Amino acid sequence: MRFHRKSADLTPLADISFATAARARHDREVNGDLVVQASIGTLCDDQQKIIAFPSVYEHFDAMAARSKARYAESFTGNASFREAVAAWVLEDHVRTLHRTVIATPGGTGALWAAMNTFLDPGETVILPGIAWNSYAAMAGHNGLRIRTYEMFADEHFNFASLRQAMTDVSRRQDRVVFLLNTPCNNPTGYSLSDGEWDILIDLVNEVSETCPVVMIVDVAYFDFVNDPAARSSFCRHLDRISDSVMVNILFSISKTMTAYGMRCGASILLARRQEDVRNIEIILEKTARLTWSNVNNAAMECFAWAVTADRDTLKEEIQAGVSLLKERSEIFLQEAAECGLELYPYREGFFCTLKYEDPAFAAEMFRALMDNHIYTVRVNGGIRIALCSLPKAQAAGLARRIRTVQDQLAAER
Numbered sequence: 001m002r003f004h005r006k007s008a009d010l011t012p013l014a015d016i017s018f019a020t021a022a023r024a025r026h027d028r029e030v031n032g033d034l035v036v037q038a039s040i041g042t043l044c045d046d047q048q049k050i051i052a053f054p055s056v057y058e059h060f061d062a063m064a065a066r067s068k069a070r071y072a073e074s075f076t077g078n079a080s081f082r083e084a085v086a087a088w089v090l091e092d093h094v095r096t097l098h099r100t101v102i103a104t105p106g107g108t109g110a111l112w113a114a115m116n117t118f119l120d121p122g123e124t125v126i127l128p129g130i131a132w133n134s135y136a137a138m139a140g141h142n143g144l145r146i147r148t149y150e151m152f153a154d155e156h157f158n159f160a161s162l163r164q165a166m167t168d169v170s171r172r173q174d175r176v177v178f179l180l181n182t183p184c185n186n187p188t189g190y191s192l193s194d195g196e197w198d199i200l201i202d203l204v205n206e207v208s209e210t211c212p213v214v215m216i217v218d219v220a221y222f223d224f225v226n227d228p229a230a231r232s233s234f235c236r237h238l239d240r241i242s243d244s245v246m247v248n249i250l251f252s253i254s255k256t257m258t259a260y261g262m263r264c265g266a267s268i269l270l271a272r273r274q275e276d277v278r279n280i281e282i283i284l285e286k287t288a289r290l291t292w293s294n295v296n297n298a299a300m301e302c303f304a305w306a307v308t309a310d311r312d313t314l315k316e317e318i319q320a321g322v323s324l325l326k327e328r329s330e331i332f333l334q335e336a337a338e339c340g341l342e343l344y345p346y347r348e349g350f351f352c353t354l355k356y357e358d359p360a361f362a363a364e365m366f367r368a369l370m371d372n373h374i375y376t377v378r379v380n381g382g383i384r385i386a387l388c389s390l391p392k393a394q395a396a397g398l399a400r401r402i403r404t405v406q407d408q409l410a411a412e413r
C-alpha cells in the first residue's frame with residue numbers, strides 16, 4: 001500500500017550544508033577557535049553573524065502592518081516591483097528586445113518556473129558540470145534529462161564543451177535550453193568576461209539558426225562583482241540575440257538585499273518578438289497562480305523602495321559586503337597559491353572552489369577536513385569554501401591547513 005503518487009522520489013532530501021553547519025556548531029562548542037566554519041552560504045560579518053543591511057530592515061520595520069498583511073497586486077507581482085527589477089538588473093542596456101518580469105518566490109522560484117516551462121518531461125536541459133545542486137535536482141523533479149558541459153578549459157570558460165552539448169541536444173529535440181550562472185558563479189566565483197560574452201552570443205546565435213535556444217542566466221550574486229560599474233554590463237550583449245533566442249534571467253533579492261528569508265525574486269524574459277515573451281508570461285502567470293499564488297507583498301514593496309528612494313545607501317551597503325569578500329579572498333587565494341593548493345578560476349563573489357576532479361578523493365577530503373575541524377561544502381569537481389561567511393582571522397592560515405590534510409590523505413592512498 002502507498003499513499004503517494006507512483007512517480008514520487010522517496011530518497012530523503014539530504015541538504016548537506018545544513019547538516020554540516022550543525023556539526024560545526026557542535027564542534028565549535030568543544031574546540032573553539034580551532035574550528036573553521038566555511039560552509040555557510042549567507043553574507044556574514046567577521047563575527048560570523050549574518051549581515052542584515054540596515055537601510056533595508058529599518059525601512060521594512062517602519063512599513064505599515066497592512067502592507068505586510070496584504071496580498072500582492074497580481075499573480076505576476078506588483079507593477080512597481082517589476083519595473084524596479086528591470087531597471088536594477090538591465091539598467092538601460094537592453095534597448096531592442098521585448099521584455100517582461102514575473103515576481104517569484106526567490107531565485108529558486110524563478111528556477112522552478114524555468115525548469116517547468118521551456119521543456120517537456122523526457123527532454124534534456126544543458127547544465128554546467130560544476131554548479132549549485134538545485135539545478136540538477138529541480139530538472140530531475142520536473143522529469144528532465146540532464147546534459148552537462150565542462151565549465152572550464154584551463155582558466156577560461158569552456159565554449160567547446162558548451163558548443164558540443166548544444167549541438168548534440170539540437171539534433172535530438174526542437175529546442176535547446178541551457179543554463180549558466182554568472183557573474184560570481186556559485187561555487188567557483190567565476191565571471192564571464194566581456195569578450196566571453198561576445199563569444200557566447202555568437203555561439204547562441206549560430207545554434208539558433210537550426211534550433212531555437214533558451215539561455216537561462218542565473219544572476220543571483222551579480223551585485224557582488226568587484227567593479228560595481230560592471231555588474232550589469234553583460235546585458236549590453238543581449239541586444240545582439242537573434243529572433244530564435246530567448247533569454248531568461250533569474251534574479252533574487254536574497255543576496256542583493258540580504259533578504260534570504262523574504263523569499264522574493266524574479267524571472268526576467270527577453271526576446272525579439274513580443275508574442276514569444278507574452279506566451280511565456282502567460283505560462284508563468286499560471287505557474288504562479290497554481291503553485292505559490294503570489295509573492296510576499298512587503299518584500300516586493302521593500303525592494304522597490306530600496307532601489308529607488310534609498311538606492312545610494314543600498315549600493316554602499318552592498319559595496320561594504322564586496323570589500324569584505326575581497327579582503328577574505330585575497331588572504332585565502334594568496335596563501336593557496338603560495339602552498340600550491342589548486343582552485344578553479346576565481347574572479348569575485350561569495351565562493352571559491354578547491355579543485356578535486358576525482359570524486360572519491362573529494363569525498364575523502366571533505367570528511368578529512370571535518371575531522372580536522374574545517375567545514376566546507378562538497379560540490380561536483382571539488383570542495384566549496386564560503387568566503388561570504390569566513391572571518392578574516394579564519395581565512396588566514398586556512399589554505400595551509402587544507403594543504404596539510406590533502407598531503408596526508410594523498411600519502412595514505
Ligand SMILES: Cc1ncc(COP(=O)(O)O)c(C=O)c1O
Pocket residue numbers: 041105106107108109132181186218220251252253254260264265
Ligand atoms: C546560484 C544560486 N542561484 C539561485 C539561488 C536562489 O536563492 P533564493 O531562492 O534564496 O533567491 C541560490 C541560493 O543559494 C544560488 O546559490
